[in-house]
Amino acid sequence: MKVTDAGVLRVNLSKGTFVEESVGEDMYKMYLGGRGMAAKLLSDEIDPAIDALSPDNKLIFANGLLSGTSAPTGGRYMVITKSPLTGTIASSNSGGIFGAVMRRTGYLMIVIEGRSPKPVYISINDNTVEIKDAVHLWGLGTAAATDKILQEFGEKRASVSCIGPAGEKLSKIACIINDKHRAAGRSGVGAVMGSKNLKAIVVKGSNPIESEEKDQFSAYAKEKTKMLKENAVTGEGLPALGTKVLDSIINQSGLYPTRNFQFATFEDTEEVSGEALVAKGYLKSNKACFGCPIACGRYTVLPGGREGEGPEYESGWAFGADCGVNDLIAITEANFICNDLGLDTISTGTTIAAAMEMYEKGYIKKEDLQNGPEMKFGSSEAVVYYTRMTGMREGFGDLLAEGSYRLGEHFGHPELSMSVKKQELPAYDPRGVQGHGLSYATSNRGGCHVRGYLISPEILGSPEKLDPQELTGKPQWVKTFQDLTAVIDSAGLCLFSSFALGLQDYTDLINGATGFSMTAEEVLTIGERIWNLERDFNLKAGISPVTDSLPERFLEPIPDGPQKGAVSHVQQLLPEYYSLRGWNKDGTIPKGKLKQLGLENAKVVLVRKTG
């Protein structure tokens, strides 16, 4: 099967039917695959203003162009839908092996429509597709559900992507978990899956994927793999300490959000850092996604014998410093609970942190907690207890499951939600990194660090070191990073590869696999097209550009640490950013810009496959 031969499986759960469709070559040239191509389908096929949890929403599992090939880190897939958390387009990225196995079924994308009258799962064995009863699986955690489905499927080398109780109960911070430990984490995509009564998808495929320029492609793949292995970040730092290499870097730089972003350094970082995970002997090995030479995943065994993957930097921070907790066991435990119940770790930890601040300030009362432990910063008991309650939507967890913004609204203090477009912010205080703050404010899926990771140049010095407080030039950096990231996501590669690879490297791999002869500039324009497409979706969904902003807290000076006194200058940077994007002063997109990017075109109609 050629890279550009893959099809689309469209499953209608209301009717219990499915059809196969094919994607024209133009679609690859315009959107590559994955995030971009699925955003195009979603924009064409749903009204962006619909209720995200209604049967009218669609849920798309999308492989990138290079997913499942020998391109290094080519094991990433994405879930695209309208988010119930933010109301924006959602596109959540995950690794493991699910994407690569799915690609071998011959399907680039699986589009799920409607709502099943009862719980089901979809089973795909090459092109044998079945919709199966999942009543007996409803209520199970992701690990038990995965084991049961694999047992029923009865074949080796299959892979399962599923939801836990959080998704079933429509928590707006529910994720989708594949291969037991890997999460399409953000924006509540698990709730959309739950709203469709879809517990899981199991896949097994046996069609190898062939690149167009075989020799050239494998030479490129080898060359880029070597670059990843020789790079100090991707060849040494990430394999040894995983993403938790960052705890001490970010804390020492004075950007490590502590106690719901009230402070920017955590006094007990040494207790919870990546170094501590190794020194305390909890880290057993590193783990890789399909086709990845970096292997940044952690496999951890706790003193009580509990084991699993994690914690990653973001997860560890969310339950750690952000909640004022210095107990690495409790933090890891909360991470494991999230994986099993199907919760986004960043949003869950940050929502609990917001609740802790509201409790300490007296806005949440003891009786609101419905007999749960006190919501105090530093309480590892509270973190573990409320994570579980959130996943099960029990007691006070029912409110936490709505995310921090709605929780804040409920108690009259939404300003204590550290979120953008109602999605919780990750582990970098934007006051200390001005470009990264702009990236938060303008992300198409709300509070998020992986749509334009400006930490890379502003703190880590890659590809070059920028002064984090400098404003000049930052809007251009943000735009370029956002567009390039859209390319990497849509190509089905891991963002971490970009510590060692650049635009030309991605262009080589794309051309080698497809036989296209695109220039690097053309490839970056694909990224810009995708960015505008997503923005256009959000505008049509009623997400006002006024929401391109940060919580009020970030206009107050950082009270502690090396960045003491810093405030965010996002509003100062926005006009230049809009202008570089070719948008109107009010942040809307002029028709001419859409036309220039080929986005004014009529809807794409996929061709039904015959035979």
Next chain:
Amino acid sequence: MSWCGRPGKGVLPDAAQSRFAGTMIRVRFFTILRLLVKRADVILDRRGISVRDLLDDAQRAVPVPFLHKVLDDEGKMKRGTLILVNGRHVQHLDGLDTIIEDGDEVSLFPPGGGG
């Protein structure tokens, strides 16, 4: 293990602080460097010297070679190396010529990344 954990509060521990009356420089090792040298820091009785000289002194005080992780063959900082003086990257100060004052804390990180 002793090379992880406290002291690690971002400044010298209180006892050390008063004992050395702020004339000591603390050089802290993080991430891969800490795994390599198997210690969290080294305290040097220095002041008014450049980061470059301080690094040489730190290397002399630690039995395991580590400088090659942060500096290249010409003695320049490797791309992505972080040397922070009180949380500020030396690149935004005077680079390796930045002068270290009494009680400063210097944090060393080889190139790192994640997200």
